[in-house]
Amino acid sequence: MQGPGKTQRMGTAPGPRPQEEPRNLVSIRPPPRLGPGTMIGDKYRIECEIGRGGFGVVVRAIHLTLDQRVAIKVLTEGEGSTEAEWAEDAARFHREAKATAALRSEHVVRVLDVDVLESGYPYIVMEFLGGKTLHELTYGAPGPLKLEDAVDYAIQVLAALADAHGAGIVHRDLKPANVFLSTGFGGAPLVKVLDFGVSRMVGAGSQRLTRTGAIVGTLAYMAPEQMLDARRVDGRADLWSAAVVLYESLARAHPFNAHASGPAVVSSILSDPVAPLRERRPDLPSALEAAILRMLDKSPDRRFATAAEAAAALAPFASPRSRPVLDEIRRAPPPSGPAAPGFVSVRRAPNEPRPQGARTKPRAAKRASPMFGFLIAFVTSVIVLGLMAAFVFHVKPRYLSGVAPAVSLPSASLEVAPAASTLATPALPLPAQSPVDAGGVDEPP
Ligand SMILES: Nc1ncnc2c1ncn2[C@@H]1O[C@H](COP(=O)(O)OP(=O)(O)O)[C@@H](O)[C@H]1O
Numbered sequence: 440m441q442g443p444g445k446t447q448r449m450g451t452a453p454g455p456r457p458q459e460e461p462r463n464l465v466s467i468r469p470p471p472r473l474g475p476g477t478m479i480g481d482k483y484r485i486e487c488e489i490g491r492g493g494f495g496v497v498v499r500a501i502h503l504t505l506d507q508r509v510a511i512k513v514l515t516e517g518e519g520s521t522e523a524e525w526a527e528d529a530a531r532f533h534r535e536a537k538a539t540a541a542l543r544s545e546h547v548v549r550v551l552d553v554d555v556l557e558s559g560y561p562y563i564v565m566e567f568l569g570g571k572t573l574h575e576l577t578y579g580a581p582g583p584l585k586l587e588d589a590v591d592y593a594i595q596v597l598a599a600l601a602d603a604h605g606a607g608i609v610h611r612d613l614k615p616a617n618v619f620l621s622t623g624f625g626g627a628p629l630v631k632v633l634d635f636g637v638s639r640m641v642g643a644g645s646q647r648l649t650r651t652g653a654i655v656g657t658l659a660y661m662a663p664e665q666m667l668d669a670r671r672v673d674g675r676a677d678l679w680s681a682a683v684v685l686y687e688s689l690a691r692a693h694p695f696n697a698h699a700s701g702p703a704v705v706s707s708i709l710s711d712p713v714a715p716l717r718e719r720r721p722d723l724p725s726a727l728e729a730a731i732l733r734m735l736d737k738s739p740d741r742r743f744a745t746a747a748e749a750a751a752a753l754a755p756f757a758s759p760r761s762r763p764v765l766d767e768i769r770r771a772p773p774p775s776g777p778a779a780p781g782f783v784s785v786r787r788a789p790n791e792p793r794p795q796g797a798r799t800k801p802r803a804a805k806r807a808s809p810m811f812g813f814l815i816a817f818v819t820s821v822i823v824l825g826l827m828a829a830f831v832f833h834v835k836p837r838y839l840s841g842v843a844p845a846v847s848l849p850s851a852s853l854e855v856a857p858a859a860s861t862l863a864t865p866a867l868p869l870p871a872q873s874p875v876d877a878g879g880v881d882e883p884p
């Protein structure tokens with residue numbers, strides 16, 4: 440059985456696999472050689488293995504040219520994977536690298552390289568982080584974390600999310616084992632978020648995952664809507680996970696029945712109320728508990744809409760060290776694409792009801808609307824001016840001459856023009872003198 444902190448894969452439609460999907464197991468593929476001293480590419484020499492997760496093995500290595508320590512995550516196929524599943528994992532792994540490399544916050548682990556081993560296993564090279572994961576820190580220390588420290592760490596996690604959400608990336612697998620606590624340049628605690636591996640970038644690469652709706656992530660930290668339908672996830676699912684992480688770092692216990700096996704965790708998260716935090720942590724201000732409960736609302740519409748809003752609610756309980764981080768979050772662009780609240784509503788299936796409070800347009804469409812409005816105004820003005828011109832030069836003279844405009848033809852207009860001139864008020868132009876009428880004027884008397 441997988442532990443509560445392990446990344447798991449769960450199909451949205453449980454039941455027997457469809458007949459047409461052949462189980463071409465690839466367990467015969469020899470496992471990658473990742474022992475100490477092994478070279479990866481021609482640049483990195485492995486020192487030791489540092490961990491194993493749901494999708495791969497992480498090793499510590501030396502970049503031989505730069506003489507720098509790096510962490511390398513090698514994607515190894517899951518036990519019993521089909522070729523298709525393996526390819527899906529590999530595609531996701533490459534997205535992890537690309538997505539993470541595009542982010543600039545110092546609270547996101549730096550991605551340095553991505554490539555494929557000769558044996559076919561893809562790998563990603565990251566900065567090597569010294570320190571501990573928040574999981575190790577929470578459960579390894581003799582007592583619970585100081586309130587201020589736990590909130591400071593949560594705010595740094597929200598800074599990483601604000602950056603990712605601004606770039607349209609949803610993490611989807613935030614958990615204490617993916618929050619790394621190292622030290623910054625001046626010795627202050629520096630939180631780095633790992634594993635944007637299950638996040639999805641906007642683009643064609645994510646189509647297959649979107650269609651299958653496969654759930655990838657760690658059940659105990661997964662928002663209810665992510666469990667029900669992975670396609671319905673926006674940045675607010677990460678706010679839920681961030682709140683579970685914060686709750687756990689304060690209480691040293693999970694807000695739901697996380698230690699039950701898979702389906703029981705799912706049912707607890709879907710239907711149980713949050714275990715009262717202040718019973719476990721009596722020194723907690725009620726406003727802080729209220730902010731955490733809001734992030735843990737089962738309905739994403741009732742959560743904070745953005746990481747910035749959540750950070751603002753936590754700010755009064757943070758230490759002064761968090762001030763620059765809060766400034767960074769305030770400066771971050773608003774969530775966009777799949778991370779924007781309610782983004783899924785624009786992709787809903789025909790006849791599917793629109794979720795309450797969801798935006799009806801993606802942000803890009805909103806930004807395009809002034810241009811669209813200008814175009815409409817321009818086209819309308821051209822039509823109105825055209826009609827006015829037609830009236831002044833063509834229809835009005837006819838009314839004055841008593842000829843019904845509905846039956847008039849351009850040639851007829853020229854014929855009746857002299858008659859009109861005899862009745863015309865001085866304000867009217869005299870059609871007979873205009874250049875277009877020259878043919879008539881030039882006719883010999
Ligand atoms: N850049 C890194 N520097 C140091 N340790 C790392 C780094 N990336 C991952 N690790 C460690 O490797 C272990 C396995 O990570 P991972 O494969 O991501 O597990 P999971 O799938 O459960 O998230 C984790 O315990 C993590 O602490």
Ligand SMILES: [Mg+2]
Pocket residue numbers: 492616617633634
């Ligand atoms: Mg991880």
